[in-house]
Structure formats: C-alpha cells, structure tokens
Amino acid sequence: MPTLTLDPFYLIVDNADWLTRLLPLGVRLVQLRVKDRPESEVRAEILRARDLCRTAGAQLVVNDYWKLAIDAGCDFVHLGQEDLDGADLDALRRHEVRIGVSTHDDAELDRALSISPDYVALGPVWPTLLKEMKFAPQGLEKLGAWKKRIGDIPLVAIGGLTPARACLALAAGADSACVVTDVLRARDPESRAVEWVATTAPWRDSPELTRAFPPDFAGAKVFPSPNHGPRARAVSALVLHYTGMPAAEGALELLCSPIAEVSAHYFVEEDGRILQLVPESRRAWHAGASYWAGETDMNSASIGVEIVHPGHIDPHDFPPAQIEAVIALSRDICARHKIAPERVLAHSDIAPRRKMDPGEFFPWARLAAAGVGRYVEPLPPDDGPALECAAAGEAVARLQRQLAAFGYKVSETGVYDEDTASAVAAFQRHWRPARVDGRADASTIDILTRLLP
The missing domain is CATH 3.40.80.10 (Peptidoglycan recognition protein-like)
Known part of the structure; x- marks a missing residue:
C-alpha cells in the first residue's frame, strides 16, 4: 500500500450521529469508538459512519472491532495493546485494512513496531479527562524522541489536547493530533471543531511552512x-x-x-x-x-x-x-x-x-x-530639573533630534509629547534602568549624547 498520510486533526466520536454534525465543517479523519453496545448496534454504527465518511471524503478508523471493519470494507482499524493478542493481523493485511496501534511506553512501542503498523498513537501527552490512565503524561520530549525512532510511520498524539496544544504536538513531531473530550464535551462542539480545523490548517494545507529544517544555531x-x-x-x-x-x-x-x-x-x-x-x-x-x-x-x-x-x-x-x-x-x-x-x-x-x-x-x-550590543556606564538618575510632558522649546527639539538620530521614531516638534516621553522611557529601560519615568533628566541626556556618534 502507498505511504499513509493522516490529517493533522484526528477526531474520536462515540456514535455516528456526530458525523452528520461535524463532517460538513471540514473534519477529515475520524475514529469511531463505540463501547458497551450489542454487536448488531456496533455493526450498524460502523456501516453508517463508513457511508458518511465516504460521502464527505473523510478517513474512518474503526476502534477495536477488526472483524466488523473487514466485513464493512473499512480502510482503518485501531488496536490497543490488549487487542493485538486476538486480532488476525494477516487477515487485516489481506483485506488492505490499515492498522493503528496505541502505545504508552517503550515496551509497547517495541511491540507495535514488531507488527509494522501503519501508524502509532502515543499518549497521554498531557493529563486527560476521559479516563484514568496508569501511564503518566508523556510530554513533548517523548513525542520528538518517538518520531525520530519510527521515521516515516505517522505518529498520533493523544491525551489532554486542545487546539493550542495541538500546535505544540505537531511542532514536536506528531503527524496528527487526536482529541475526544475537547470537542465532544465543548459547550458548542461545532464551533470547537471549526477551531480545530483552522488551527491545524498549516499542517494540512501548507507543509512547506511546518516541516523541520536544519537549525541555524548549533545549540x-x-x-x-x-x-x-x-x-x-x-x-x-x-x-x-x-x-x-x-x-x-x-x-x-x-x-x-x-x-x-x-x-x-x-x-x-x-x-x-x-x-x-x-x-x-x-x-x-x-x-x-x-x-x-x-x-x-x-x-x-x-x-x-x-x-x-x-x-x-x-x-x-x-x-x-x-x-x-x-x-x-x-x-x-x-x-x-x-x-x-x-x-x-x-x-x-x-x-x-x-x-x-x-x-x-x-x-x-x-x-x-560579553560582546553583545552596546552599553555605557550611566550616571545616577538626576533629581534636578528635567524635560518632561508639557515642556517646549529648543531643548526639547534638540532632544527629539538626538532620539531620532539614535533610531527612535520621534518627530522634531519642540513639544515634549507622548511619543517623546515613550521614546525616553524605552531608552531608559535599555541604557539607564535605575529609573524609568520618561523624563529626560541630566543622566538620561548624558547617556544619549555619549552613545551617539
């Protein structure tokens, strides 16, 4: 089979009704995770989800029910570690059903890689609300390390994700960010799904902006x-x-x-x-x-x-x-x-x-x-007369000319206006940090004069 590409937004739903609401919003990768229902109902849910996804051009992943996935002609099945014991992997391969595997630690990753999976899921990356996990949050460092290890096999991050965290997971090396509660338990699931689609758009539509690159600084x-x-x-x-x-x-x-x-x-x-x-x-x-x-x-x-x-x-x-x-x-x-x-x-x-x-x-x-930037030893702040707001005249105009010559965007008006006060305060933050008040006292003017060519 050709190399697998997963959409960066991987949504898990617990029934096919969600698909009628969310697929029209741009969701393109869905896992159907149905729990504690009779097999006949599960089969009906899978068939309905399959047809909805095919109509929308979305990928459907069936969770656990590998036999039903084969029977329904589905393209994907997702297996937990315990499911690997009973699943007929050869049958799945014969029927060209792609296999994703959940992993939580290095031993589980070893086992997953031994069956040549089509994708690997790692989680929880962050603490999750969906269920109690016996595994601690894995963190972004683990995502990056695992991606290096598995190479071209897509890596799915799951557990505690939000749209903002999805960006971190994708930047850290994940190929797809998986979510359940952040959408399904949202006050407005449709709006939240739209936010997910928009947030992950660069990883979907502009890969040239999101791919890794050689660092310019070795460290x-x-x-x-x-x-x-x-x-x-x-x-x-x-x-x-x-x-x-x-x-x-x-x-x-x-x-x-x-x-x-x-x-x-x-x-x-x-x-x-x-x-x-x-x-x-x-x-x-x-x-x-x-x-x-x-x-x-x-x-x-x-x-x-x-x-x-x-x-x-x-x-x-x-x-x-x-x-x-x-x-x-x-x-x-x-x-x-x-x-x-x-x-x-x-x-x-x-x-x-x-x-x-x-x-x-x-x-x-x-x-x-250490050789970065310029600095001159400042005189202490001066408590004497200073140029400040409402001042006007040649002294103010000269200060404005000096600030502009130094680099600040200050116009020579001869009036100590807000632009001038802001520039003086910025100058003090950088070169006379002992007092930042936007007043051009003798100390401030002395430093500015010494720094100018």
Missing part, C-alpha cells in the same frame, strides 16, 4: 512554527523580547498557533534550552508595528529572540543559565549576519508606545560585557 533544537513568510530585505538587527506570560508552555502555544499569527526565530527557556521556531532566512512575526532608524519592516530586517520570563507581572532577575544561552545565541547571530552592536535592540526600542520588553531588569550590561 538550538528545531520546533517549527507555521507563522513566517519571505523576507523583504537582509537581516541587520537583533531584537530581544520577553514572553510576558506566566508559563513557558502558554507562550510557546501562542508562538506556534496560526490563529495568533505571532512567532519568533528563537525561544530561550529558563534553564537555557533553545528552540528554533523559524529559519533565520524567513521573516518571523515578532516585531509587529515597529520602527528603527528609518526601517518600518523590522520583521524583515531582524532576528527575533523570545526569552521565557513573566515580564512586568513578576519583574525578577533572569536566570543565569538563560542569560548565558542568550549571550551565546546572540553572539552567533550577530557574527553570522554582521549585526552592528548598536543594532542589538529591545522590543521596547522599536515599539516604545506598545512594548516594555525585555524590561529594565534585563541585564544589558552583562550582554555588552
């Missing part, structure tokens, strides 16, 4: 996000961000979800592990509406690095291992792309009205000491 593990496009110009800047979310997994879900439409080239975890989400040759969607030194498409002109940190909701120090990883990654990027030190930027530098990351608690001085 990174590839974890493909579909959110990228062609560059419009060469890389000339490095932009550092914090994720600004309570947990790393939530941030990674956002960066891999096609619904969110955001991404970054790299994702640096608290323990220093580095994931590469987008090839450096491609335009990641990390900067948003932004500007620096005349450049209005900073996504095209930069490499974006997201650093796992809750941000200003919990502004603590970044872990040393994480900063060492950021330094190693940044030095490598800057060397390969010949990025000048003055073009190592904060997200707040290029979007000061919208962003505050990576924040005044980010150790820019530590990076500069």
